[in-house]
Amino acid sequence: EVQLVESGEGLVQPGSSMKLSCVASGFTFSNYGMNWIRQAPKKGLEWIALIYYDSSSKYYADSVKGRFTISRDNSKNTLYLEMNSLRSEDTAMYYCAKQDGPAFDYWGQGVMVTVSS
Amino acid sequence: DVVMTQTPVSLSVSLGGQVSISCRSSQSLVHNNGNTYLSWYLQKPGQSPQLLIYKVSNRFSGISDRFSGSGSGTDFTLKISRVEPDDLGVYYCGQGTQYPRTFGGGTKLELK
Secondary structure, eight states, X not given: OOXXXXXXXXXXXXXXXXEEEEEEESSOGGGSOEEEEEEOTTOOEEEEEEEOTTSSOEEEOTTTXXXXXXXXXXXXXXXXXXXXXXXXXXXXXXXXXXXXTTEEEEEOOOEXXXXXX | OOOEEEEXXXXXXXXXXXXXXXXXXXXXXXXXXXXXXXXXXXXXXXXXXXXXEETTTEEOTTOOTTEEEEEETTEEEEEEOSOOGGGOEEEEEEEOSSSSOEEOOOEEEEEO
């Protein structure tokens, strides 16, 4: 059974940094691209980043480019999202999602990130 | 960026009924490789989204044949027949043809 378990939830001040993790199991993690997708409270889905299976390519939404960094450690079956210079508009539920083709076939349960003073 | 527009924003249905959700993209979703990367997701209340349909009309593993996707180019439709209580929630279309990946605004399916 595919499982994606995010961690790193919390409340931080504007301008600060935070790192999310997503531990994968139930599939060969090193064979698949992985994504971060977020959802602001009561809002829709916003894709924010993708990393290829071998970390050879990374893509970002303009809203986070230059502030967020996606990475992975295939030896630990773990996906990361390092978030810097956080803003109030980054407040959202953050999901990691496995990619199959360009579809997101499995999603984690999500972690809440709140940016507020 | 490819803008995805879903209609309607909300939909009321009776159990056992049929509904259709429309998704329109601002650009063609036909990839250079000939595939069309349009997917549908359902987010049930309090849950993460789940994949229903990929590449316009392919049902994901374990998804009922009551769900069907169709369309081409820039116009796509999700049909749900014989609606059951477990079908309620917010439906999103999403495109995987271009970066950044984008989603429609969602369609909330409620009971009449």
